Amino acid sequence: SQQGEEDPQALSxxxxxxxxxxxxxxxxxxxxxxxRQNSGRxxxxxxxxxxxxxxxxxxxxxxxxxxxxKSSSLLITASRAADTASYFCATDNNQGGKLIFGQGTELSxxx
Amino acid sequence: AAGVIQSPRHLIKEKRxxxxxxxxxxxxxxxVYWYQQGPGQDPQFLISFYEKMQSDKGSIPDRxxxxxxxxxxxxxxxxxxxxxxxxxxxxxxxxxxxxxxxETQYFGPGTRLLVL
Numbered sequence: 001s002q003q004g005e006e007d008p009q010a011l012s013x014x015x016x017x018x019x020x021x022x023x024x025x026x027x028x029x030x031x032x033x034x035x036r037q038n039s040g041r042x043x044x045x046x047x048x049x050x051x052x053x054x055x056x057x058x059x060x061x062x063x064x065x066x067x068x069x070k071s072s073s074l075l076i077t078a079s080r081a082a083d084t085a086s087y088f089c090a091t092d093n094n095q096g097g098k099l100i101f102g103q104g105t106e107l108s109x110x111x
Numbered sequence: 112a113a114g115v116i117q118s119p120r121h122l123i124k125e126k127r128x129x130x131x132x133x134x135x136x137x138x139x140x141x142x143v144y145w146y147q148q149g150p151g152q153d154p155q156f157l158i159s160f161y162e163k164m165q166s167d168k169g170s171i172p173d174r175x176x177x178x179x180x181x182x183x184x185x186x187x188x189x190x191x192x193x194x195x196x197x198x199x200x201x202x203x204x205x206x207x208x209x210x211x212x213x214e215t216q217y218f219g220p221g222t223r224l225l226v227l
Contacts, residue, residue: 033215043154043201043218088153096167097142097205099216101153 006089006102014110019076021105023089024069030094032065034074037086037104046074046087081111113137115219117202123225124192132187132222136204142166143185144216145177148199160185192226199223 006023013019025032031050035043049056049065049072056063062075076083086106090099116135124130136143142161146154156169160179171177174192179185189196200223203216 035218040199040223042220043203045215045217048215090154096159096161097216098144098156098159098167098169099146099154099203100156103153 006087006105008105009103010106010108012108012110013079015079015081017079017109019079019083019107019109021074021087021089021107022071023073023102024071025089025091025100025102026070027091027093029067030092032063032072033090033092033099034061034063034072035088035090035101037088038084039086043088076107079107079109081109083107083109115202115204115217117200117219117222119222120220121223121225123227125227126192126194128192128226130189130192130224132189132200132202132224134185134187134202134204134219136183136185136202137217140204140206140217141183142205143179143183144203144205145171145185145187146201146203146218148201148221150198154201157187189224194226197224197226 033048034046037043047058047063049063060077065072086104088104089102118133144159145157148154157171158177159167163179175189177187199221201218201221203218205214205216
């Protein structure tokens with residue numbers, strides 16, 4: 001990946017459990033965005049966190065950003081089978097707005 | 112709410128043929144981005160346009176070209192197709208462009224290109 005690593009690459013949990021995915025990046029950023037992708041489908045925007053923000057919530061999602069460590073985490077609480085998908089972080093490095101994606105975490109939530 | 116529209120959704124071509132992918136951004140969005148996602152890969156930035164001018168260029172082969180038209184829709188033209196061009200091609204749009212703070216990019220459903 002151009003940007004960095006996401007871990008884990010794959011995560012399998014039971015419905016109701018929490019899922020945490022981590023993303024690291026290499027350069028300074030303007031913002032970091034998390035996307036969800038069902039197999040072979042489009043990318044759905046989940047949440048955007050700016051470089052001057054440390055934490056953001058949206059429903060069952062909680063995103064943290066640590067610019068000193070160049071890392072972010074996405075927490076999905078009380079997971080559901082419908083949360084099964086790949087999750088990508090993407091950074092905007094303030095170079096024209098293009099996004100640089102991480103490798104993604106494949107989440108499987110078993111009912 | 113209106114989303115990004117891409118056409119066609121699926122495309123099958125032979126090697127060395129030409130393909131044209133179309134993207135219609137969300138109304139009032141002034142910036143369009145193209146990304147390529149190979150099987151099992153993360154999306155890779157190809158090219159972007161702001162107010163009909165190319166604003167950035169990524170890992171786009173010389174065989175590919177793109178433009179943004181006066182109505183803000185964009186087309187990605189791909190010539191001399193190779194087997195390795197088989198991928199999902201996404202278009203995304205945003206508002207704010209180069210002058211403002213970069214905002215959320217909204218992605219279309221993608222065009223799945225298969226080169227045989």
